[in-house]
Amino acid sequence: MKKIAIDPITRLEGHGKILLYLDEEGGLKGAVLQVPELRGFERFCRGRRAEEMPQITERICGVCPEAHHLASAKALDAAYGAEVPRAARLQRELFYNTYIFSDHLLHLVFLGGPDLLLPKDTPKSERNVVGVLQAWPELGKEVVTVRARAQRVLELIGGKAIHPVFALPGGVAKPLAKKDQEEIQGHAQVMVKLSQRMVAFFHEEMLPDPELQSLLLAEETRLPTHYLGTVDEEGAPNFYHGKVRAVSADGDELFQLDPVGAMARIAERAEPWTYVKFPYLKDIGWSGFEGGSRSGIYRVGPLARLNVAERMATPLAQEEFERFLDFFGERPVHATFAYHWARLAEMVQAAEAAAALAQDEGLTGADVRGRLGQPGEGIGAVEAARGTLFHHYRLNEEGLVEWVNLIVATTHNAAGIGLSVKQMAEAVVRQGNLDQELLNRVEMAFRAYDPCLACATHFLPGDTPLVVEIYDADGNPKHRIAR
Amino acid sequence: MTEKLEGMSPRSQENSPRTSDLSPVTHHPSLKLAVYWTGSCGGCDVSFLELGAALLDVLSKVEIVFWPALVDAKRADVEALPAGAIDVALINGTLRTEENREMAELLREKSKLIVAYGACAHLGGIPGLANLSQREEILAAVFGDGFRPTPPPGGSPEDAPPELLAAALPLSAAVRVDYVVPGCPPPPGLISRTFDALLGELPPTGHVFASEKALCEECPRTKEDRRLTKVVRPHELLPDPEKCLLDQGMICLGPVTRGGCDAACPKAGMPCTGCLGPTPNAGDQGLAMLSALASLVRAGEEGEAAFASEDKVLDAIVDPVGTFHKYALPATWKVPSSLRGGGSGRGGRP
Numbered sequence: 001m002k003k004i005a006i007d008p009i010t011r012l013e014g015h016g017k018i019l020l021y022l023d024e025e026g027g028l029k030g031a032v033l034q035v036p037e038l039r040g041f042e043r044f045c046r047g048r049r050a051e052e053m054p055q056i057t058e059r060i061c062g063v064c065p066e067a068h069h070l071a072s073a074k075a076l077d078a079a080y081g082a083e084v085p086r087a088a089r090l091q092r093e094l095f096y097n098t099y100i101f102s103d104h105l106l107h108l109v110f111l112g113g114p115d116l117l118l119p120k121d122t123p124k125s126e127r128n129v130v131g132v133l134q135a136w137p138e139l140g141k142e143v144v145t146v147r148a149r150a151q152r153v154l155e156l157i158g159g160k161a162i163h164p165v166f167a168l169p170g171g172v173a174k175p176l177a178k179k180d181q182e183e184i185q186g187h188a189q190v191m192v193k194l195s196q197r198m199v200a201f202f203h204e205e206m207l208p209d210p211e212l213q214s215l216l217l218a219e220e221t222r223l224p225t226h227y228l229g230t231v232d233e234e235g236a237p238n239f240y241h242g243k244v245r246a247v248s249a250d251g252d253e254l255f256q257l258d259p260v261g262a263m264a265r266i267a268e269r270a271e272p273w274t275y276v277k278f279p280y281l282k283d284i285g286w287s288g289f290e291g292g293s294r295s296g297i298y299r300v301g302p303l304a305r306l307n308v309a310e311r312m313a314t315p316l317a318q319e320e321f322e323r324f325l326d327f328f329g330e331r332p333v334h335a336t337f338a339y340h341w342a343r344l345a346e347m348v349q350a351a352e353a354a355a356a357l358a359q360d361e362g363l364t365g366a367d368v369r370g371r372l373g374q375p376g377e378g379i380g381a382v383e384a385a386r387g388t389l390f391h392h393y394r395l396n397e398e399g400l401v402e403w404v405n406l407i408v409a410t411t412h413n414a415a416g417i418g419l420s421v422k423q424m425a426e427a428v429v430r431q432g433n434l435d436q437e438l439l440n441r442v443e444m445a446f447r448a449y450d451p452c453l454a455c456a457t458h459f460l461p462g463d464t465p466l467v468v469e470i471y472d473a474d475g476n477p478k479h480r481i482a483r
Numbered sequence: 484m485t486e487k488l489e490g491m492s493p494r495s496q497e498n499s500p501r502t503s504d505l506s507p508v509t510h511h512p513s514l515k516l517a518v519y520w521t522g523s524c525g526g527c528d529v530s531f532l533e534l535g536a537a538l539l540d541v542l543s544k545v546e547i548v549f550w551p552a553l554v555d556a557k558r559a560d561v562e563a564l565p566a567g568a569i570d571v572a573l574i575n576g577t578l579r580t581e582e583n584r585e586m587a588e589l590l591r592e593k594s595k596l597i598v599a600y601g602a603c604a605h606l607g608g609i610p611g612l613a614n615l616s617q618r619e620e621i622l623a624a625v626f627g628d629g630f631r632p633t634p635p636p637g638g639s640p641e642d643a644p645p646e647l648l649a650a651a652l653p654l655s656a657a658v659r660v661d662y663v664v665p666g667c668p669p670p671p672g673l674i675s676r677t678f679d680a681l682l683g684e685l686p687p688t689g690h691v692f693a694s695e696k697a698l699c700e701e702c703p704r705t706k707e708d709r710r711l712t713k714v715v716r717p718h719e720l721l722p723d724p725e726k727c728l729l730d731q732g733m734i735c736l737g738p739v740t741r742g743g744c745d746a747a748c749p750k751a752g753m754p755c756t757g758c759l760g761p762t763p764n765a766g767d768q769g770l771a772m773l774s775a776l777a778s779l780v781r782a783g784e785e786g787e788a789a790f791a792s793e794d795k796v797l798d799a800i801v802d803p804v805g806t807f808h809k810y811a812l813p814a815t816w817k818v819p820s821s822l823r824g825g826g827s828g829r830g831g832r833p
Contacts, residue, residue, distance in 0.1 A: 013525040040621035044612040051718040062526020128554040148535030159751025174752035
């Protein structure tokens, strides 16, 4: 048997390697996406001060610290029975939409972008952000500059852009100054402009390309699953708050619940041959590692949010959503590479939402701390860039952490990512000669999800997916994802 | 797909590909650079982007040989390099697995200079709090009892996930470190300073790219009382915006922590938690802070009764380890053998 190792997999957050096992005839016998890292947050969060949790858990991931920071704060709001005052809530929402904009932009240009913005035969040494900046210099420069301005917004509100410090149980650290609000308004306008420019660029320069069309529409990149994401009262995606909605692979609503109720609908699968469990929809049940309407496997993140939404929350994003639906002509959209397009539409909404929030006069209100009750138990959820993120804590009477559970975005998607890598590996192996370009296509399958492997590996006590075994049609183990 | 794009008439001149004269990255590399993460969160990798437009200037002067977060070079590409082929490797993350240590050793061999980048590589970082537990306890908390890394079906033994080290360790526990860029993550000002030095004149070995002085020196808050009469936690008090947080009863590690971040957290209304590490004179950051608190605490009159009341003030400090050693536990506290639980990890001082 021949083994091909892609070590490490690159342009993602976290450590991973892909191992492809081939038989004597060159057919694919197995494909493994292994994550060789673990830091043990599960253990060392116990005993810490509750108010430190937004700062500790954000160190799970430095690409999406804002998501952990606020999911943690919301879990603490609930654990202390606190009502967050409007000014604090506005600060958090403005901060959060700015983060979604910035994180999606990072992936579209720096991480996933090089696969789509450069010729597919680009040498490995140039298939990266430097290559993108050379190929598209003006746009590249604008992206770098505007992203820095978005990060400045995060810093003004959060204290630091990476690993912010501002969220506390029941509110935020301090009121926002008027002059800071004015500065933020300027940055937010520029974020909206860049979003529009990225949309125009996508439709003019990228979408007409047959290569991209085939990635979007090819059968081997289509994966029917259920979808989960958070929506507001009007059914538009909301990153900070709302109801968690699940939609089946056939497009029917499965449930729409608050985070506490939704978390109760998720079960985890233990496999006797593996170390841990896999999330799936409890009501549908587990039927092995397969997609389709009879499987409990679901996906989260940009594509999932657009699939559970009725509409977008802002006008420019709505226009893009309509173009997206027209192109695919089906709902839900099951095309894995549609994650990139959905990410673009969400980036537009996040920028528009941030610009609107930046205008709100309540933003600089002085009342930023809600009254705290006795510490207890609480669940908080946000939509991280990569999908729904749940934090669940139990505190003791001193306000120290006794017990923690998290379900993070990339964990929900682990089964989907494994299936997509397998689909692509099979397609690539069929083409024979496994050169760098073809092997990169296997990596493109996981990059569509913008996975955060540090997130996926560093939480969910007792429940983190560790090894996935994929069965063939006859029920024989065919492929295993170990982490 | 740009094959196709190049055949298309560009919609706008500014968007047309391969117009290198317009390129923000005119590439004249003078420095072969590697960036690697061991047990990390990725925040250090993203921190380079905080340079904004200045990043384009840096990118034009370096050749990125290896950087998994951003470029596609693989481990085998690094292994194929001759010794010393990389000018400088910036390594972030705590050492947590055997693979982390192997990679640190590989990069040491291939690089002229090694920089410990960020609090985890510098001091062990927040994941170093795991050293309060045995490795087996951590594995059990995450995966349940009886966990053993095993290879995938049909895979050979070397395909198993790497073993955890017995303890989380700073980079210097495994390899010789030439420079340190501290912070969680390093603030943009220190990153600029580092690249200025790497592309220009190198400081003496062992240099730490941060202030020699305490963070208090750059904090705009006014210090008046110089005494601590109560201890409050950040969620219990909306602090006065002008006054020293320590004077208001918050445990702020400013007095024992290096400056270099422009007092970002105190300016945001939150106490310093020490991510830039101890000042050159502080030694053990946590112990230094405890002794600072002991000298600041005041309660009631002088004499025996005052001692008892002062103890009471300090009793309000909960989770002292997490508070005083949030980032530096592996660098300051040698893991007792009773906590090591076998394995090949080396606990202890860098």
